[in-house]
Amino acid sequence: MKFFLDTANIEEIERINQLGLVDGITTNPTIIAKEGRDFETVIKEICTLVNGPVSAEVTALDSEGMIREARVISQWAENIVVKIPMTEEGLRAVHTISQEGIKTNVTLIFSAAQGLMAAKAGATYVSPFIGRLEDIASDGIQLVSDLREIFDMYGFETAIIAASVRNLGHVEAAALAGSDIATIPGNLFPKLWSHPLTTNGISQFEADWQAYQAKQK
Secondary structure (H helix, E strand, C coil): CEEEEECCCHHHHHHHHCCCCCCEEECCHHHHHHHCCCHHHHHHHHHHHCCCCEEEECCCCCHHHHHHHHHHHCCCCCCEEEEEECCHHHHHHHHHHHCCCCCEEEEEECCHHHHHHHHHHCCCEEEEEHHHHHHCCCCHHHHHHHHHHHHHHHCCCCEEEEECCCCHHHHHHHHHCCCCEEEECCCCHHHHHCCHHHHHHHHHHHHHHHHHHHHHC
16 A cells, blocks of 8 residues: 655655655645645645655636646646545546546545546546544445445546545554555654554663673673
């Protein structure tokens, strides 16, 4: 499973990218706004740092506006993916721009039917929201599993991005459910490589080594 970083923070991207763990980036208007910088400038800078796909979301709600924005955004860098909301207008936009070779990430997927519609419209990626489904007592991981089965059964090449990932369990469960990608907030990454037993083990090794060195003296 690939890891996307769900952030627009340049320092965060640079730090985690040095670990070889960043296969792509997802952003949205809320994430961009937190940086207090120009949208286009931030996206272009991210695209120079990461070789993989970088999702940049449209702000228009009508299909004509989405299409216009998508055509502009897609020209900013070769690795741009245009993020489109899961609506009737969004599906119309995806259908149009996918035929022009513009890659799309259909976001706010909360049902298998929505994911299937997006794939049929030509989406490059679909983003089921695990955490937000759990907020309403629904099973986000089951949705990922259902989409995996449907896409495999009917030969869709659309990739699944497990989104709204909030904890280690979400990442592991999404991987087991067959998600192609998990997009992970930067503050969650350290929790993935950390474990109390690992920390304790390192401390014990260090103590044993110091004791050994003291005996040698």
